[in-house]
Amino acid sequence: DAGVTQSPTHLIKTRGQQVTLRCSPKSGHDTVSWYQQALGQGPQFIFQYYEEEERQRGNFPDRFSGHQFPNYSSELNVNALLLGDSALYLCASSSVSPGRASATRTDTQYFGPGTRLTVL
Amino acid sequence: AQTVTQSQPEMSVQEAETVTLSCTYDTSENNYYLFWYKQPPSRQMILVIRQEAYKQQNATENRFSVNFQKAAKSFSLKISDSQLGDTAMYFCAFLFIDSNYQLIWGAGTKLIIKP
Numbered sequence: 001d002a003g004v005t006q007s008p009t010h011l012i013k014t015r016g017q018q019v020t021l022r023c024s025p026k027s028g029h030d031t032v033s034w035y036q037q038a039l040g041q042g043p044q045f046i047f048q049y050y051e052e053e054e055r056q057r058g059n060f061p062d063r064f065s066g067h068q069f070p071n072y073s074s075e076l077n078v079n080a081l082l083l084g085d086s087a088l089y090l091c092a093s094s095s096v097s098p099g100r101a102s103a104t105r106t107d108t109q110y111f112g113p114g115t116r117l118t119v120l
Numbered sequence: 121a122q123t124v125t126q127s128q129p130e131m132s133v134q135e136a137e138t139v140t141l142s143c144t145y146d147t148s149e150n151n152y153y154l155f156w157y158k159q160p161p162s163r164q165m166i167l168v169i170r171q172e173a174y175k176q177q178n179a180t181e182n183r184f185s186v187n188f189q190k191a192a193k194s195f196s197l198k199i200s201d202s203q204l205g206d207t208a209m210y211f212c213a214f215l216f217i218d219s220n221y222q223l224i225w226g227a228g229t230k231l232i233i234k235p
Contacts, residue, residue: 033222042124042211042225043165056221090165092223107153107215109223111165 002027004093004112012118013081021076021115025093031055032074033109034066035090043090049074078117086119122147124212126226133202134234140187141197141229143212150174151217154188156197159228160208168210171195199231207233 005024013019025032031050035043045058049068068074072093078085092109124145133139145154156168171179171188178186183203187196195214199206212226 031221035223042213042227043223044225045222048221058222088163092165107217107221108155108167108170109215110167111157113162113164116163 004091004110006089006091006112006115008115009113010116010118012120014120015081015083017081017119018077018079019081019117021078021089021091021117022073023076023091023093023112024073025091026110029093029095029110030072031094032068032072033092033094034074034076035092036060037088037090037114039087046076081119083119086117088114088116090114122149122214122224124214124224124226126210126212126229128229129227130230130232132232132234135202135204137202138198138200139202139231141199141210141212141231143195143197143226145193145195145212145214145224147193147214147216149216153215153217154186154195155213155215155223156184156186156195157211157213158206158208159211160205165211169197202233204233204235207231 004026007022033048034046037043046060047057048055052068063079065077091112094109152173154171157165158168159165169181169184183200185198209228211228213223215223
């Protein structure tokens with residue numbers, strides 16, 4: 001049973017460029033969340049995708065956008081890169097279906113290995 | 121605002137000792153989950169243990185257990201018989217069940233297990 005996978009592992013870009021990060025959720029999961037983790041800090045929530053729509057968004061500018069595909073995989077796009085976008089980007093998958101009783105939901109988020117983005 | 125506070129930036133103990141990491145949180149919600157994740161130098165965020173706020177019984181996973189005090193909004197992690205492989209950053213986080221689907225994270229505690 002494959003866990004959450006992310007690609008690429010590392011990425012180096014220059015300011016102003018655009019980047020796309022990819023994530024495949026754990027088998028059986030339908031929800032993907034993206035987090036940004038700066039060095040020495042806890043993760044910060046970017047957004048969450050469910051049923052191919054952005055369901056919740058954190059305090060990130062519109063330069064950060066995403067997409068979820070019918071197979072539940074997801075992409076994170078960042079435009080007009082800034083030096084401050086350098087971070088570890090974490091993808092997490094879960095199975096959070098609205099309307100399901102709490103006892104049967106699996107809200108636990110399982111994480112991929114992350115993509116280290118360096119902006120020069 | 122919902123916040124998570126981990127007051128110990130770094131801790132170190134000898135192998136085989138028991139160590140407790142502290143976590144407090146602030147929320148007005150009643151329906152949520154609490155988690156401890158570890159992040160070793162490999163960067164992979166790994167689930168250690170999960171606690172449902174509506175359950176009074178403290179969660180246990182092998183050498184890992186929690187002390188959940190809902191009224192005090194405290195959620196500490198105890199690691200028994202610590203091993204070198206336990207060396208990692210440990211993050212406390214919570215998640216509201218019915219809304220706001222994001223994990224709210226603490227700043228982390230760096231735990232070093234010494235041989």
